[in-house]
Amino acid sequence: MFSDRFDQLVQALRILPSVGPKSAQRMALHMIMKNREGAIGLAQALTEATDHIHECTICHSLTEDDVCHICSSHERDDELLCVVESPADVMAIEQSGSFRGKYHVLGGHLSPLDGIGPEEIGIPYLIQRLSQGKVKEVILATNATVEGQATAHYLVEASKHLPLHITRIAQGVPQGGELEYVDSHTLSQAVHNRMRMK
């Protein structure tokens, strides 16, 4: 609209998730008109981040070093391994403060129709990691979606021969959930997995 570079900036902002043409325009204008310093800072942060952040060689989460700070920590329980689909899930579980073991990031879930089989999400490497004998319990924390469930079931089968406890994160009514508004699949799971109180 104002110039080619302005249009290019609007276009470039469209890569951000849930940013449409109108929001991109608003963001571009906001930065050019009101926060050029912030825009320059953002450009630098993007360059720095893309240059230095990569996968941890052990757990496949994100890090700037060879091994991430969770894998290299001596304060975390080596016997507990939480398997998740993506680094975003590591972040979510860390923010919940509920887990003090280590992680393994698959980088996706099984999806045969999209050509994503066990090799593509590094399951052989995970099995090899588990075979070293350090891990005593694997917590399967893949998503509660059809693909996440299938991936969890596949992992149980694939590690059958190993002397491991395998658990799955609980599924049921979320905290603060009102039964009236919870979908019936979740509700039937919650009834099926009911816990003894007395």
Place this chain on the structure above:
Amino acid sequence: MFSDRFDQLVQALRILPSVGPKSAQRMALHMIMKNREGAIGLAQALTEATDHIHECTICHSLTEDDVCHICSSHERDDELLCVVESPADVMAIEQSGSFRGKYHVLGGHLSPLDGIGPEEIGIPYLIQRLSQGKVKEVILATNATVEGQATAHYLVEASKHLPLHITRIAQGVPQGGELEYVDSHTLSQAVHNRMRMK
């Protein structure tokens, strides 16, 4: 969370309008995990835009040249001048396709409590521009807010001595508006400014 540079990127994304901590995290993860090329492109677009885009010396809208493409166009009516608060308003009016004259961007509105008087939004320069005699009609398209209205009224007073038509963009029920849901101030304006149909 994953590394300092990741946190810095999340922080840098917070300058974007209506991006909170959760969205910034999601954006950072999306770019690092799924679209590094896009992130590098965005960094470049930001640098290019902040380096080259500045105010037009005539209308104070945005441009990469001395004079923007609207001010330098021979196809636009020099006798019609539309006064707006910001380049975003130029963009909105251009996108409506309803105006073929030229623009003047104030860069704000009068707001005495914030120390913004006529000088701060360049009203003396606008009056000087109008005094050159080229412009025959000024369309006041400041926002329909209290400050926008006050700015419009001030401009009418300040250009009283000039042989000009001065108009204000119409205020009333928006297109598709259902009277039931329109606020009463707008409705009373719409009744007051009713237009003769026969």
